[in-house]
Amino acid sequence: MMLIECPVCKEKRPELEFRYAGEAHIARPEDPDALSDQEWAKYLFIRSNPRGTHFERWVHAHGCAKFFNAVRDTVTDKFVMTYKCGEARPSPEQIAERQS
Amino acid sequence: MFSDADSGSLKLDQGVHIGDCLRLPDQRFDLNLVDERSRFCLRVRETHVSAFAKASGLALPTQVGTTRQDENALIMCLSPDEWLIIAASESKDLIKRKTDQFKSAPFSLVDVSHRNVAFTLRGEGAAAMVNVGCPLDLDLKAFPVGKCTRTIFERAEIILYRPAETEFHIEVWRSFAPYVLSVLSNGAQAQ
Numbered sequence: 001m002m003l004i005e006c007p008v009c010k011e012k013r014p015e016l017e018f019r020y021a022g023e024a025h026i027a028r029p030e031d032p033d034a035l036s037d038q039e040w041a042k043y044l045f046i047r048s049n050p051r052g053t054h055f056e057r058w059v060h061a062h063g064c065a066k067f068f069n070a071v072r073d074t075v076t077d078k079f080v081m082t083y084k085c086g087e088a089r090p091s092p093e094q095i096a097e098r099q100s
Numbered sequence: 101m102f103s104d105a106d107s108g109s110l111k112l113d114q115g116v117h118i119g120d121c122l123r124l125p126d127q128r129f130d131l132n133l134v135d136e137r138s139r140f141c142l143r144v145r146e147t148h149v150s151a152f153a154k155a156s157g158l159a160l161p162t163q164v165g166t167t168r169q170d171e172n173a174l175i176m177c178l179s180p181d182e183w184l185i186i187a188a189s190e191s192k193d194l195i196k197r198k199t200d201q202f203k204s205a206p207f208s209l210v211d212v213s214h215r216n217v218a219f220t221l222r223g224e225g226a227a228a229m230v231n232v233g234c235p236l237d238l239d240l241k242a243f244p245v246g247k248c249t250r251t252i253f254e255r256a257e258i259i260l261y262r263p264a265e266t267e268f269h270i271e272v273w274r275s276f277a278p279y280v281l282s283v284l285s286n287g288a289q290a291q
């Protein structure tokens with residue numbers, strides 16, 4: 001079973017305790033009324049879907065119940081790192097350092 | 101439903117019964133249902149925790165996964181802003197009175213006494229029995245005495261607490277208790 005490090009519990013915990021919650025760092029538009037239908041649809045549905053490094057949200061559903069962010073490689077399914085909500089997206093250098 | 105206990109005092113029938121297959125003569129653990137307790141789910145913003153603890157006199161542990169036991173209650177820190185408080189059933193009003201002393205910010209105290217039932221697993225084989233349905237590492241280095249956490253037991257969510265090296269306290273929603281017992285009894289027969 002894969003272990004995922006929860007940045008709130010500060011522990012590696014079994015994947016069964018977690019739920020995936022979509023791509024991270026997608027800010028809700030400040031003023032939805034000002035958006036065209038196309039722009040609103042883009043916010044709702046269009047995701048980056050990369051091959052490789054992906055920034056995504058997870059929730060430690062059967063643990064502390066907190067959401068957090070993770071960097072995961074979509075090819076290898078390896079978690080590079082996890083970090084708390086509100087923290088900046090890790091730089092390519094930080095990610096490379098973790099992967100080495 | 102209430103029934104008269106031997107002592108003559110009223111005791112709540114928690115509606116959960118441990119079957120004979122968990123009372124085998126050669127098993128390496130004892131499983132028991134914990135008597136009725138009062139339980140509260142407490143939510144306080146992280147920024148208000150120390151002021152809350154001071155005003156209420158409840159010594160809240162602030163590190164996730166740690167517990168504190170004082171003369172009134174056992175308090176488990178499940179999340180940076182969430183605690184489970186377990187006290188004697190007659191201490192219900194006491195806990196409410198204490199938390200009412202904090203007036204400077206909103207918080208939430210929800211009585212969940214009868215939502216859960218609890219089991220204790222004691223003995224050399226206790227950790228192995230927890231691991232029948234729970235994938236956590238229960239080595240003393242990873243899960244020391246005093247640690248608590250929400251986790252899963254097969255398909256049911258539980259709160260697991262280790263009061264002693266060979267003792268575990270399992271909180272589970274009452275409607276999931278027969279399921280947890282059936283998983284445990286399968287595990288007991290396989291061991």
Ligand SMILES: [Zn+2]
Nearest residue numbers: 006009060064
């Ligand atoms: Zn967690």
